[in-house]
Amino acid sequence: MISTKERGATAFKQGTDQINKVIKQHININSNQEEKTLRTGIETEKPLNIGLLPILPIVNSFENPSGIKSENAQETESETCGLNKNSFIPMLTECERFINFLNNRFSLNLTPNYVITINKANKNATGFFMPKENEEHYTNTTQDLNNINLNTLYLKTNSPYEVLAHETAHFINNNNNVKDCSSNQYHNKHFKKQAEILLLEVKKTNKGYSQTEETELFKEMLTEFNPKPEVFDICQNQKAKKPSKTRNKLYICSCGVKVRCATDLKATCNTCNTQFIKDEGDE
Numbered sequence: 001m002i003s004t005k006e007r008g009a010t011a012f013k014q015g016t017d018q019i020n021k022v023i024k025q026h027i028n029i030n031s032n033q034e035e036k037t038l039r040t041g042i043e044t045e046k047p048l049n050i051g052l053l054p055i056l057p058i059v060n061s062f063e064n065p066s067g068i069k070s071e072n073a074q075e076t077e078s079e080t081c082g083l084n085k086n087s088f089i090p091m092l093t094e095c096e097r098f099i100n101f102l103n104n105r106f107s108l109n110l111t112p113n114y115v116i117t118i119n120k121a122n123k124n125a126t127g128f129f130m131p132k133e134n135e136e137h138y139t140n141t142t143q144d145l146n147n148i149n150l151n152t153l154y155l156k157t158n159s160p161y162e163v164l165a166h167e168t169a170h171f172i173n174n175n176n177n178v179k180d181c182s183s184n185q186y187h188n189k190h191f192k193k194q195a196e197i198l199l200l201e202v203k204k205t206n207k208g209y210s211q212t213e214e215t216e217l218f219k220e221m222l223t224e225f226n227p228k229p230e231v232f233d234i235c236q237n238q239k240a241k242k243p244s245k246t247r248n249k250l251y252i253c254s255c256g257v258k259v260r261c262a263t264d265l266k267a268t269c270n271t272c273n274t275q276f277i278k279d280e281g282d283e
Helices: 004-026 055-063 071-080 089-105 160-175 189-197 216-225
Strands: 114-119 127-130 144-151 200-205 208-214 249-252 258-261
Touching: 089 114, 089 144, 089 160, 089 216, 127 160, 144 160, 160 189, 160 200, 160 208, 160 216, 189 200, 189 208, 208 216
Parallel strands: 114 144
Antiparallel strands: 127 144, 200 208, 249 258
16 A cells, blocks of 8 residues: 655655656757746856756645545644634634524524624623624625624633623524614513523513523523534633722711711711811721
């Protein structure tokens, strides 16, 4: 059986002989005549070095004429791409896989004109849906794109699958021309209905039906999906909240009534008839 090394050597020799034959047919090499390079025409005293040119294409096509990578080759390339394994690519792949799973499981007929992004967003949102009608929407070479986003600030503290299902509910309603959210992020009953179809629990807040959580049925569905939560190991740390400093100074009277004032306070408590004293420990 001929080894890969022997096949490569044979291909190299065949390619070199072929190129030399072509060169000799078109260039009359004369030892008394200055030689010129094939590509640039720059004069040189060295003979043409043409043997290395065909090595890679000849060996590749000889070993794999179809150009199709084997599964092992694809896995190896996937494992070694980039400088290290800290990549968002597995996250994006998992997001695509889950949305495709939802689309098939619930027969959603989602349009493919969307893109998933994973980046820092508003600190008050675990993710968002941006319709293609938005002025800052994404586009490719042929169409406008809807956007489903995961906020990197919450990849550790929230379930990315719950967030994806939440934003997919918005995506579905947008495709059906159903308005489910106002400009101030108030989620109406149209959103509630679609989110519940995707097995999410919906709770009412000051922003309408905006809070969603995983139900037991949703968790069972995730088991069916066979999730890979480990791909979301990369997250962005949130900036530590610094205690707010107020300019208002604290004053206390004898009966314990506390008052804050930005200026020096000269007042008396009507209950104990004592003066309000500045609390020096509140600096």
